[in-house]
Amino acid sequence: MCGHAVIALGRFAVDYGLVKEPSSPETQINIHCPCGLVKAFTQYADGKTGAVRFHSVPAFAFATDVSVSVEGYGTVTVDISYGGALYAFVSAEKFGSDVNKSKTRDLVDAATAVSEAVKSQVKLYHPVSEDLAFLYGTILTDGKDAFSEEPTANMCVFADAQVDRSPTGSGVTARVALQYHKGLIRLNQTRSFQSGATGSVFTGTAIEETTCGDFKAVVVEVKGHAHYSGVATFTQESDDPLSGGFLLR
Numbered sequence: 001m002c003g004h005a006v007i008a009l010g011r012f013a014v015d016y017g018l019v020k021e022p023s024s025p026e027t028q029i030n031i032h033c034p035c036g037l038v039k040a041f042t043q044y045a046d047g048k049t050g051a052v053r054f055h056s057v058p059a060f061a062f063a064t065d066v067s068v069s070v071e072g073y074g075t076v077t078v079d080i081s082y083g084g085a086l087y088a089f090v091s092a093e094k095f096g097s098d099v100n101k102s103k104t105r106d107l108v109d110a111a112t113a114v115s116e117a118v119k120s121q122v123k124l125y126h127p128v129s130e131d132l133a134f135l136y137g138t139i140l141t142d143g144k145d146a147f148s149e150e151p152t153a154n155m156c157v158f159a160d161a162q163v164d165r166s167p168t169g170s171g172v173t174a175r176v177a178l179q180y181h182k183g184l185i186r187l188n189q190t191r192s193f194q195s196g197a198t199g200s201v202f203t204g205t206a207i208e209e210t211t212c213g214d215f216k217a218v219v220v221e222v223k224g225h226a227h228y229s230g231v232a233t234f235t236q237e238s239d240d241p242l243s244g245g246f247l248l249r
C-alpha cells in the first residue's frame with residue numbers, strides 16, 4: 001500500500017474530474033488498495049484542491065523488541081509494525097548513523113541488511129490475508145518516539161532498496177500504531193513525521209481503536225500535501241525488447 005500515492009491520488013481524482021461533483025470543504029474518495037479500503041479526504045475550495053488526509057486500514061504493532069542477527073552489524077533489536085504494509089523499525093543511532101545527516105548509501109545499506117535479516121529470521125503473519133504477510137522495508141528513525149510537538153524523522157528503505165522521498169504514508173501509519181501500542185501517544189494526539197531524505201512532512205494521528213484478527217489495532221489518519229510535477233505519456237512498441245521495463249541494481 002502506498003499512502004504517499006493515496007495523498008497524490010486524492011488530489012488527482014478531483015482535479016482530473018474522476019469525481020463528478022466534488023464537495024467543499026472536502027471531497028471523500030474511496031481507494032481500494034491491496035490492503036483494503038482507504039478513505040481519502042481532499043480539501044477543495046473555490047475550484048482548487050489542497051491537503052489530503054486519509055484513514056488507514058487497521059494498523060497494529062506486530063512484534064516489539066525482536067532480536068535479529070544482521071550481517072555486518074551484529075545483533076539488532078527491531079520493532080515490526082503494520083500500516084497497510086509491514087515494516088521493521090529501528091533507530092539509525094544503532095548503526096552509528098543519523099537519519100537526517102548520514103550518507104544515504106550508509107542508511108540504505110543498514111536498512112537493507114535489517115530487511116534481509118527480518119525476512120529470513122522472522123515468520124510474518126497477517127490475519128486478513130497471507131498476501132499481506134511480507135516485509136515491505138525497514139524504516140530508520142531518529143528514535144524520538146515519545147510524544148513531542150517537534151517532528152520526528154524517519155527514512156524508509158523499501159522494495160528493492162528504494163528510498164522513499166516522502167515520510168511514507170503506510171510507514172507513518174505503522175509507526176503511529178507502534179507508538180500507540182507502546183503508550184507513547186494517545187488517541188487524537190497528532191505527531192509530525194519528517195522525511196530524513198527530503199524534509200517533507202506528514203502528520204499522523206491514531207483516531208480510533210479497532211482490531212485486526214487477534215491484534216489490537218488503530219485506524220490512523222495521515223495528512224500531507226502532493227504537488228504536480230508533470231504529465232507524461234508512455235508508449236510501448238511491440239518490437240521494443242525493453243518495453244516491459246528494466247531494473248538496475
Ligand SMILES: O=C(O)[C@H]1NCC[C@@H]1O
Nearest residue numbers: 001002003004168169170
Ligand atoms: O507512502 C507510502 O506508503 C509508500 N511510499 C513508498 C513506500 C510506500 O509504499
